[in-house]
Amino acid sequence: MSSVVSNYSLPAPQGSPGLWTLAWRRLLGDRVGLVCLAIVATYLAMMLASYAGLVARDWNKEKGVSYANPAFLAGAENLEAREVTNRDFASKAKPVDLSDIDPLAPRYKEWEERAAKIAVTEVKRSETLPFGGDKWGRDVLEKAVKGSEVSIFVGLTAALFATMIGTILGAMAGYWGGKVNDFLEWFYNIFTSIPYILLILAFAAVFKRGLDTIIVILALTGWTGIYRLVRAEYIKHCGREYVKAAQAIGASHLSRMFVHILPNASHVILVQLSQHVVSFIKAEVILSFLGLGVPVDMVSWGTMLAEAQNELVIGKWWQLFAAGASMAILVTAFSMLTDSLRDALDPKLK
Amino acid sequence: MTNEQTLLQVRDLRVSFRLDKHNTFEAVKGISFDVPTHRIVALVGESGSGKSVSAMSILGLLPENAGIPAASQVLYGGEDLLKAPEARLRDIRGKDISVIFQEPMTSLNPVFPVGEQIGEVLRLHMGMTPKAAAARAVELLAEVGIPEPQLRARSFPHELSGGQQQRVMIAMAIACEPKLLIADEPTTALDVTIQKQILDLLAKLQEKHHMSVLFITHDLGVVGEIADHVVVMQNGLVQEQGPVRDIFERPQHPYTKALLECRPRLDRRPMRLPVIDDFMKGTGAANYAERPRGVKEGDAAILEVKNLNKTFFLKEGLFGKRAVPAVKDVNFRLAKGKTLGLVGESGSGKTTVGLTLMRLHDATGGEVLFEGRDLLALSDREMMAYRRRIQIIFQNPYASLNPRFTVGNILTEPMKIHGIGKDQKERVEMAFHLLSRVGLPESAFYKYPHEFSGGQRQRIAIARCLTMKPDVLICDESVSALDVSVQAQVLNLLQDLQDEYGLSYIFISHDLAVVKYISDEIMVMNQGEIVEIANADEIYLNPRQEYTRKLLASIPKGWDATRAAA
Numbered sequence: 028m029s030s031v032v033s034n035y036s037l038p039a040p041q042g043s044p045g046l047w048t049l050a051w052r053r054l055l056g057d058r059v060g061l062v063c064l065a066i067v068a069t070y071l072a073m074m075l076a077s078y079a080g081l082v083a084r085d086w087n088k089e090k091g092v093s094y095a096n097p098a099f100l101a102g103a104e105n106l107e108a109r110e111v112t113n114r115d116f117a118s119k120a121k122p123v124d125l126s127d128i129d130p131l132a133p134r135y136k137e138w139e140e141r142a143a144k145i146a147v148t149e150v151k152r153s154e155t156l157p158f159g160g161d162k163w164g165r166d167v168l169e170k171a172v173k174g175s176e177v178s179i180f181v182g183l184t185a186a187l188f189a190t191m192i193g194t195i196l197g198a199m200a201g202y203w204g205g206k207v208n209d210f211l212e213w214f215y216n217i218f219t220s221i222p223y224i225l226l227i228l229a230f231a232a233v234f235k236r237g238l239d240t241i242i243v244i245l246a247l248t249g250w251t252g253i254y255r256l257v258r259a260e261y262i263k264h265c266g267r268e269y270v271k272a273a274q275a276i277g278a279s280h281l282s283r284m285f286v287h288i289l290p291n292a293s294h295v296i297l298v299q300l301s302q303h304v305v306s307f308i309k310a311e312v313i314l315s316f317l318g319l320g321v322p323v324d325m326v327s328w329g330t331m332l333a334e335a336q337n338e339l340v341i342g343k344w345w346q347l348f349a350a351g352a353s354m355a356i357l358v359t360a361f362s363m364l365t366d367s368l369r370d371a372l373d374p375k376l377k
Numbered sequence: 378m379t380n381e382q383t384l385l386q387v388r389d390l391r392v393s394f395r396l397d398k399h400n401t402f403e404a405v406k407g408i409s410f411d412v413p414t415h416r417i418v419a420l421v422g423e424s425g426s427g428k429s430v431s432a433m434s435i436l437g438l439l440p441e442n443a444g445i446p447a448a449s450q451v452l453y454g455g456e457d458l459l460k461a462p463e464a465r466l467r468d469i470r471g472k473d474i475s476v477i478f479q480e481p482m483t484s485l486n487p488v489f490p491v492g493e494q495i496g497e498v499l500r501l502h503m504g505m506t507p508k509a510a511a512a513r514a515v516e517l518l519a520e521v522g523i524p525e526p527q528l529r530a531r532s533f534p535h536e537l538s539g540g541q542q543q544r545v546m547i548a549m550a551i552a553c554e555p556k557l558l559i560a561d562e563p564t565t566a567l568d569v570t571i572q573k574q575i576l577d578l579l580a581k582l583q584e585k586h587h588m589s590v591l592f593i594t595h596d597l598g599v600v601g602e603i604a605d606h607v608v609v610m611q612n613g614l615v616q617e618q619g620p621v622r623d624i625f626e627r628p629q630h631p632y633t634k635a636l637l638e639c640r641p642r643l644d645r646r647p648m649r650l651p652v653i654d655d656f657m658k659g660t661g662a663a664n665y666a667e668r669p670r671g672v673k674e675g676d677a678a679i680l681e682v683k684n685l686n687k688t689f690f691l692k693e694g695l696f697g698k699r700a701v702p703a704v705k706d707v708n709f710r711l712a713k714g715k716t717l718g719l720v721g722e723s724g725s726g727k728t729t730v731g732l733t734l735m736r737l738h739d740a741t742g743g744e745v746l747f748e749g750r751d752l753l754a755l756s757d758r759e760m761m762a763y764r765r766r767i768q769i770i771f772q773n774p775y776a777s778l779n780p781r782f783t784v785g786n787i788l789t790e791p792m793k794i795h796g797i798g799k800d801q802k803e804r805v806e807m808a809f810h811l812l813s814r815v816g817l818p819e820s821a822f823y824k825y826p827h828e829f830s831g832g833q834r835q836r837i838a839i840a841r842c843l844t845m846k847p848d849v850l851i852c853d854e855s856v857s858a859l860d861v862s863v864q865a866q867v868l869n870l871l872q873d874l875q876d877e878y879g880l881s882y883i884f885i886s887h888d889l890a891v892v893k894y895i896s897d898e899i900m901v902m903n904q905g906e907i908v909e910i911a912n913a914d915e916i917y918l919n920p921r922q923e924y925t926r927k928l929l930a931s932i933p934k935g936w937d938a939t940r941a942a943a
Contacts, residue, residue, distance in 0.1 A: 268777040271737055272838070276791035276845065277764040290781035374781060374825040 053371040060367025066360035070179060077176045086169040086326065092152045094343050095160030105154075107162075107341070159345035161334065170326050171349040177327035179357070181241055182308035188246035189307075190300045193253025194289075200254070201261025202284050211254075219251050227310075231319040238321060241314055245307050253299045260292035294369040301365035305358045328354050384557055384589045385412040385435070388450040392430050395442040404430045406613040407449075412557060412606075417583060417590040419604035419621075421597060421636070423860035424831075427613040428593050432559050434459070435591075436474060437466045453557075472502040475550040479562040481542035485534040491545045492518070492530025495552055502553045517548040522578060539723075540571035544578065551582055558583075559591045564599065568722040569887060573931035576603055595860060597636055598890075598933030601625055609633050625936035631656040639865040641894035643917060643932065646670065649872065650865040650894070671912040672898045676712040679881050680734070680767075680849055683708055685743035687726075687733050703729045705905040707743070711849065716875065716882040718896030718913065720889055720928070726905040727885045731851045734883070735767055736760060747849075765795045768842035772854035774834035778826040784837055785822040788812070791844050811840040815870060832863030839870065843878075851883045856891060868895060889932050893917055901925050 054060050076082045094107045126132035158168040200211040218226075226248050234240040264270060265288070273287045312329035314320035321327045328350040335347035392405040405427040412418045422428040433439055435451050435458060451458040453474070458466065470476075478484045486494060495517055496510035505513065511530070518526035521544040534542055543563060550558055560579065564572040580603055583590050592604060600607055601621065608618040609632065617630040628634045635656035648668045687704040704726045711717050721727045732738045734745055736752065745752040752763055771777035778787060788808035789801070798804035809819050815836040826834055835855060842850060852871065856864040872895065874880055886892050892899060892913075899916045901908040901924065909922045920926045 268771045268773055269779040271732075272769070272771060272777045272841070273779070273790075274737055275735055275764070275769050276841065277761055277794045278790070279794075282794075287779055287782075291779070374827065 049374065050368075050371040054367060057367045057371065059363060060371065063360040063364035063367065066356065067364055070175060070357050070360075073172060074175050074179050077172050083169040083172040086165060086173040089164040090153060090166055091156040091160035091164040092154060093160070093162055093164050094338070094341075095152075095154060095156040095164055097159035097345050098155045098157050100159075101155045158349055159343070161346055162338070167331075167346050167349045170331060170346070171328070171353050174326045174328045174331055174350065175353060175357075177238065177321050177325055178308050178311055178329065178354070181238065181245070181311045181327075182304045185242045185245035185249065185307045186300055186303035188242065189249035189303055190253055190296060192246060193250035193299070194257050194296055196250070197254040197257025198261050198284050198289070201258040202265055202280070202288070204262070204265075208258075211258075215251060215254060223248065227314065228317075228319070231314070236319070236322060238325075241311060241320060244314075245310055249303055249307065249310075253296070253303070256295050256299060257292060260295050261288060264288045264291055290372075293372060297365050297369050297372075301362045304361055308354060308358065382414045383411045384414045384453070385591075386450070386452040387411070387431070387435070388452065390431060390434060390449045390451065391446050392427070392434050392439065392449075393444050394440075395444065401444070404613055405434070408610070408613070408615045410608045410615060410618055412589050412591055414556075414589055415583075415587050416605045417580075417592055417603055418606040418608065419592045419594060419600040420608050420610060421594060421600055422610035423595055423636075423862060425612070426610040428610050429561055431610070432561060432591060432593050435559065436470055436476065437461075437463070438476075471498055471550075471555070472553045473555055474557045474559065475553070475555040476559045476561065477543070477546045477550050477563045479565050481539060481546045481566070482534065484546055485542060487534050490531050490533055491537070495530075495545070495549050498549055498552045513552070514548075517552055518545070521545070521548045521551075521582075522574075523548075538571075539567055540574060543567060543571075543575055547575075547578065547582070551586060551588070554586060555588060557589045557591060559593070561593045562595070563592075565594070565596075569889065569933075570722060570927065570931040572599070572933070576933075579603065596933065597640065597861075598935045601936035602933050609636070621936060636861060639861045641865075641868070641890045643890055643893055646894055649869050652865050652869065653862040670897045670914065672712045672715055676715065678710040679713040679748065680711040680883075681744075681746040682710070682734070683744040683746065685730065685733060685745065686741045687729050687738060688741045703905050704733065707902075707905075707907055709900055709907065709910055711881050711883060712897070713881055714875070714879040715897040716884050716895055718892035718899040719883060719885040719902060720887065720892050720899060721902035722887060722928075724904075725902040727902050728853055729905075730902070731769060731853050731883060731885055734851065735764075735769055737769075761795075765791075765845040766847050767849045767851065768845060768847040769851040769853060770835070770838050770842060770855040773858055774831050774838055775826075775858075777838055778834055780826055782826075783822070784812075784824055784826065787826070787837065787841055788822075788844055791841060795845060797845065807844065808840075811843050814843070815840045816866075830863075832859050832867060835859065835863075835867050836870065839867075839874075843874070846878075847880065849881045849883065851885070853885045854887070855884075857886060857888060864891070871895065889928065901928065 054064070073082070092105065094105060096103050096105055126135075152164060156164075156166045156168070158166070158171075161167060161170065196211055200208040227244055230244040230247060231240070234243065261284075270283055270287060273283050278287065308328065311320055311327060312332050315327060315329035316333040320329055331346055331350035335344075335350065338344075338346055386409075388409050389407050390405055390409070391403065391407050393401045393403040395401050408427075408431060410418070410420075420428045420432060430439065430443075434443070434445060437458070439445075445459055447460075449459055453469075458469070461469075485491065492511060492514045495514035496505075496507065499505045499510040499513055500507065503510075515526045515530050518529055523529050523541055523544055529537070529541075534545070537545065546563075558579075563579070564575050567575060576599065579590065579592075582588070592600070594600060604621050606618070607621050607624040609616045609624070609630065611632050616632045617624065617628065624633060625637070628637060632653070635651065635653040638651045638656070639653065641650060646668050648666050685704055685707040686702070689701045689703055690698045691701055693699045707730060709717065719727045719730065729738060733740045734752075740753050743753065747763060747767070750763075752760065752767075755763065782790075785805070785808060788811065789804045792798050792804045792807065798807055805822075808822060812819055812821055817833060817836055817840070821829070821833075821837070826837065829837065838855075850871075855871075856867050859867060868891065871882065875882065882895070884892060884895050896913045898910065899913050900910045901916070901922070903924050908924045909916065909920065911921075916925065917929065920929055
C-alpha cells in the first residue's frame, strides 16, 4: 500500500479543527463554565460512587440518637433524643426486689448467667452526626449522597427523553409544516389542555410504582414546551438560505433536518434540557411527596424534603438544608454549565 | 466656494472600539472635513471604511464601547459636540441635525401610525399642540410626495411600500427644519427607480429648505448625481476630498481612481473589470479590450423554459385562499456557455423564476427542458442526477452558508451526496484545489464561514457549486450585497470560470450596470411577466418597451459634464 503516495501534501490543520475540539477549547477559557463543570462532574462522580456502593452504603443504619445534632451544634439541646434515652433508661432500671413473692425468682440467676454468654454488642448511639441525623438517627449527609443517586438519575434521564421527544416532534412539525404540523399541533393542544398534575397522576395510576415509571411519566408529560420552541426554531431556519442551499446540492430531508438545522437550533435545546433537568428533579420531589414517587426503601432528595416538613416544626432544619443545598448547588451549576456550553458551541462567539 | 460658510467642522476625529480587556479596534483614524452650509457633502467608502461611524459620532450615537480622544473635535457653530452633555445633544438631535437610516422599515415604530410618529418629533422639539402637530405632519407627508397624505398619516408603516417608508423617514427628518441632514445610505435598500425618486426628492428639499446634507454612501454613481463635495474614505482614513468635479474628472489618489473604475459601466465592457489592487499597486488596467457579447440564432440551447407559471396561495380568512401569481407564462432559452441576465424590480418574480427552475419551489405549470428532458416532470429520484448540474448562488453570503459547518464540510458535503470522488481523501484534495481556484488560501478549509468577509464567503459559495461540476449556474443577486471593489473581483471570477469551464449563467440582479457587463442576453421582468428579451447591447441602445426605458432612465448616471454646466 505504500505505493499510494500522494504528492499532494495537506496543509497542517489550523484555525478550526472541529466543532467539539473548538468548543472544549472555548470552555477551557471560561472560568465560570469550568467551575460549574467541576461541580457537576463531582455530583456525577458522587452519584456513581454511591451506586457502586463506595460511599453512603450504610445510609440506612441508625447511627445516632434520634435527631442527632450536627457536629458543629454539639451543645444544642436535643429534647427528642433525651426523651428516647429516658424511655430506654426507664426500661433498664433495676427492678424492685420481689423475690419473696415471685415464683420465678430462683431461676433469675441462671437466666442472667445464660444471658451473659450471649454477646450483646449494644451500639453506642452517638450524640452528634457530621451534619445531624433524622428521626431514626440516620446520617443526613449520607442520605443526601444516597438521595442524589435517584434524583440526578431521574432528572437527567427524564429530561433527556423529554428533550428527545420534544426535539423530534418539533423538528417534524416545523420542517414539514402543513398536515404534519396540523396534526402535531392538535395533539399538543389536547395534551396541554389536561391539567399537568392530573396527567401525572393518571400516568402514575396506570404504571406500577418504581424509578423507571417516574422517568417515563416525566418524559411523557414534559416534552410539550420543548416541542413548541424547537418547532418555532425550525420554522425560522427552514426559510433560511443555507437550508435552500442544502436542498440545491441535493441534501436529503433527514440530512437537512438533523445535520443542517439541528446544530443551529442546539442552543435552544440545550437551555431547555438544563431547565428540564432542574424542574424534573423538583417534579420527583412532588411525586414522592404525593406518594407516587420512589419506593419507601429508597431515599431521594424528594423524600428527604417531604420528611423535612414535619421536622421543621420542631426546629430540626438540617435535613431540609442538606437536601435543599445539594439540589440548589447542582441546579445552579448545571444551568450555568449549559449556558457556557451553548456559548462554547457557537462558532461565532469567540 | 470661497465665501461659503462652514456649518460643521470635523477635526482630527478618532474613534476606537473596545473589543475586550486588551484589544481595541480603531475604526476612524484621525479624519478632518467640513460641511459647508447649503451644500451636499458625500462621504464615500466601502464597508469598514468608517464612514458611518464618523457620521454617527457627530450626534453621539455610537455604542457604549466606543472611545473618542479629547483631541478630536466636531465643531457646530463653535460648540464641540463631542464634549457636549447628553441633554444638549438630545436638544440638537432631530432639531438642528437629523438622521435618515438605511432600513426605513426598522427605523419606524411598527405599532404607531406614521402621522403620529412625525407629530411626536414636532411636539418634542417645536412644542406644538397635538392638533397642530397632526396637521403639520400631513403637510410634511404631502411635501415628501406621498399621495393622499390625509389618509396615509393614519397608516401603519407596514402598509406603506419601502420607498414610501423612506419618504416618511425623510418627512420626520425635515420636520423641524434642521440645518444638517445626515443620510446614512438612504437608498441602498431600495429599487433603482425608487432610488431615483428619493434622490430627486432629497435634492429638491435641500434646495428648498437651505439645508446641508451629509450623504453617506458606497455608490459613486449616486454621489455624482447629487453631491457638491466628496470625501473618500478607506480604512478609517480620508484618502481624498474635494469638489465633486475634481474627484470625478481629476482623481488624485489611486483608491479614488480604483473606485471609479471598478464599477461596471454602461458604455464599456472590458475583458476583465479593474480591481482595487490594480490601482493600489500601480500595475494599471489589466485588459481593457472590449469583450464581445450576444447570442446568435444558431447557438445551442442548454435550457429551455416554456410557459413557466408559479402561483402562491395566501390564506385569507378561516378557509379562504387567495392566488398570487408570481410568475406568469415565462418563456426563454439559455444558450450554452452564455449568460442570460434577468433584471427587474423587487417583487417582479425574478428570484421565483430561479428557484422554480431548480425545483426549490414547485412550479404551478409549464416545462423546463434541460437537454430535452422536462425537469419539472422528473421524480425526486430522477431529479437527483440533474440537481448536480444546475446550481444556484444566493444573494446573501452571510445566510447561505451554514454557520455551524467548517468550509471543509461545506465543500465536501455535496461531493459525498453525489458520489463525486472515490474517497474522502480525494474529495478533500478537490476541495483544496477549488479553494485555490476561487482565490482562497488552503487554510480556509478548516475555518468557519463567519471568519470570512462577504466577498470571501461568496467565493466559498461559488466553490461549493463548482464541486458538483454544474452546467448551469443561477446567480441570484450574487454580487448585490458586496462592495464595488469586491463585486468586481467576484464578477471577474465568474467570467473566468465561464471562459474556463463553459458554464452557462442565469444572472439575476436589480443592478442594470452589472447585468449589462456580464450578460449576453437580457430578460426584463415586471410583475411576473417578461417584458422584453434581447441581446445585451441592443436592449441598452434601443429598448422597445416603455418599462425597459423607465428602468434604464433611473440608473444613476454618475458625474457628467452636463450637470457641471447646470
